[in-house]
Amino acid sequence: MAAPQQQKLKVNGPVAVTANRLSDGVVVWRTAAGGWSTDLADAAVVTTAPEAIALLESASVRHTDAVGAYVAPVVVVEDGTVRPGNLRERIRVAGPTFTLPGALGADLPAA
Template identity: 80%
Template sequence: MAAPQQQKLKVNGPVVVTANRLTDGAVVWRTAAGGWSAELADAAVVTSAEAAIALLAGAQQRDIDAVGAYVAPVLLGADGAVAPGNLRERIRVAGPTFELPH
């Protein structure tokens, strides 16, 4: 499967822009203020392709903070809480789905 960055943009619901932090690869989300946050709750949520393209374009302007930005689906709870929209994004938020060796 092509990585999300390589796929045609489809927006059928709420989406965010996500990437990996340059220094350590940690998952980050684009905020409405034009920065990056390590908390999904801080992400700017948009619902149209036009807005998603604009958010992505802003995220890609400067690649020294975060890399590999792409648009990812999210789910909005009744209370407005943001949750990852598919398994891949759930794993990116919560880490591997099994206990890590220790």
């Protein structure tokens, strides 16, 4: 499967721009203020292709913050909470869907 970065951009609903933090690979989301946050709730959510492209372009200006930025689907529920839009993004937000081996891994939240 082609990675999201390599796929043609299609915007059929709310989306956000996500990437991995350069120093440690942690998942980050592009904020409306032009920064990055590890909390999806802080993500700038847009609904059109031009907005998404603009957000993606702004994310690519400084290359020492985040790596591999792409547009990811999100879901905005009735109370305004933003949630990942597909299984891939749910796993990126919450971690693997099984209990990890080892004491440290067992403390991770399940998806």
